[in-house]
Amino acid sequence: MQFTQVKLSKREYFFAQPHQPFFALGMINALIFMALFIPAFRGLFDTNAKFLHAYSMIFLIFTNFFLGFLFTTFPRFSGTPPIEPRRYLMVFLLNFLASLVFLIGIWVPFLWFVAPIFMVLSLTLTLKEFYGIYQKCMMPKQDQYWLIVGIGSGAISNLLFLLSLIPCSCKSTVFYDTAVNFGIYLYLIFVALVVAFRMVPFFSHVMEYKKSRFLYASMFALFLLHSFVSGIYPKALFLIDLIAALVVAYEIKKINLPFPNKEPLLWILHLALFWLPTALFLGSITEFFESFFGWYSFKLPLHLLALGFLMTVLIGFGTRVTLGHSGNALRVDRAGILIFYFTQIVVLGRIMFSLAASFGHVAPMFDISATLWILLIIAWLWKYFEVLAFGKRLP
Template sequence: MNRSIRYFFSQPHQPFFALGILDALIFMPLFVVSFEGYLAANATLLHAYSMLFLVFGNFFYGFIYTTFPRFSAQPPIDARRYLRVWALQLLATLSFLVSLWLPFAFYAAVIFVAVAIALTLRIFLGIYRAAPEPKTDQYWIIVAFGMAGLSNLLFLLAQIPCTHCRAGVFFDYAVSVGVYLYLLFLPAVIAFRMVPLFSRVMAYRKSSWLHPALFGLLLLHVLVGAYLPRGLFAVDLTLALLLGREVLRIELPFPNRDPLLWGLHLALFWLPLGFLLGAMVEFFEAWFSYSSLQLPIHLLALGFLTTILVAFGTRVTLGHGGRALRVGRAGALLFALTQVVLLGRLALSVAAGMGHLSPWLELSAALWIALFLFWVGLYGKTLLVGSEE
């Protein structure tokens, strides 16, 4: 096997990050053309499923397969085990692409994703059992992947034809469980462990109730959103206060001259801020019939999630690629661009509230694509072949 190919598959973050970036560049344009009616596909399903399990899901695998054994003081995961999961994710991507024209292929994509999650849970449970105490973070990571499996199952149930089933309910729960109990909860668990460590804030000890309270409130968000939407803002306001208090307890050295740390800190600040601003939006949506085009979710998905994945992904790529953990002005521009992407999405919601989607939808998607292309231009070669320094 070619040396470059061997290197590419030798560490879990490389194939998973590469597949996640490819999916990010493929599915966002397809969502836009589908939303605008140029592609006869379910635009909502396309966007939700691809982002949950094919874009962010691959980034999660790349980072967690690298760090979970380290959290647990165990040896690295054998390449054959994580490459099986990567192959399943690749097959899921291909199947989901085909499903845009042949809808029955969606069932294959769901099955591939389900098997990938099941294999991951099996690997992580084995590591968890062998790990010395404490292993609280590992426990909640496993719970988050369990929620990913539940969300994936709900997506499947939502697509199965059934005369007496309320498919819309299954779909709403699939998205809500996937976004809040997997997409946001998992990186939050990682962030409260890794950001203080990377920032050398050694005095910080996270509150023992943080993860159970966070999971419980996110679960409450899912239930209140389904049964009492007018009270949803109160749940998110509580989340903002809880998370804001915990972030302030860390006493992060912010602002910081190191763009890599600056990006990590900015992402962590966005976690409570996203819930706070989201609570305000939800209040106006529930009580004044205002439509924000899912702005509360996107404040968190772009402000917190995308920013922290760009930061974590850059750090892992540089560190494991043999380069110094320095990003310079280009890195600073990269993190600034993540905030521009968020502003573009905010502009889309404001325009949608006034009945105008174009050209804001296209601009928002273009900024998303530009972010990933910029990252590839800066660090793509390191991801693929490592440092030549």
């Protein structure tokens, strides 16, 4: 008896695997909200440009990449069956509604109170799903535990962003500042760190590596300390980030990665991992000069982590997952390699903006830096969108 494989329609294929709708939404949001941030930053329309940029980046862009990857890999980490489509599609729907409402909220401000509520529901369902898997897991589950802790920190950050929108006569920015620190350090960077230290050695076939027992606990504690000290005694920030850089650098040295590596899908991940201690170290130096010499870097330490480490690792993981789950060979052609190189031009552009802006020359480096981000997203979508969304086979 012969069985023929049922051919899925484009719509059915698009929603058949969790990474596809989430990655697509994250990429589209990355284009839209950066394109809107440029005129908002310049004051061309009346909106809170800082909130627009911070919230959209953390919860409408990077969160979608995270969930697309984790809804695929978290069950595999745990040796449990894949998550049912109806479960991850409910989370996707909430993320889509949050994105749409937040976009309209740029011109209808009260809707910005609604978008975080959708994200509360999204993150709650995600945590419920992952905690259920964690309870069933019969394998070592330190990574799963800390991923849940990191996502929980993201949920707290989301609530703090919501509280920061409530008018207050005290003029305090404590809710907003804490929301940003929790969202970047305890959520985005920490979750990406856990995934990277789990997957990069595995993809690199470094099987003898054993993580330090307290790596995750120590990094979470340092990031938590960073989040609170930044508002209480910022002069100590450089020391905290320097210690974090040394902890991570020591751990990476233990892995003994095969770098340099001729395989692009590996060296982009290695490069991203090397960026983590590098960004923390450069950020520490920057924070020292900011605290003791009054230099303002326009959030350079944060952006070194968000672009050097986070963006690079997501482009690397995203490309690998997109190719591997579409039935394509895990190889990157010249155009794909150029996209990988271009990630570093985006990082360099943001560094140049901070240097220029610190001397009073905001334009044109702001526009150049933001445009480089947009060009990177366009290039990736041009190369891989049909592969991601419809399973196009590459030559």
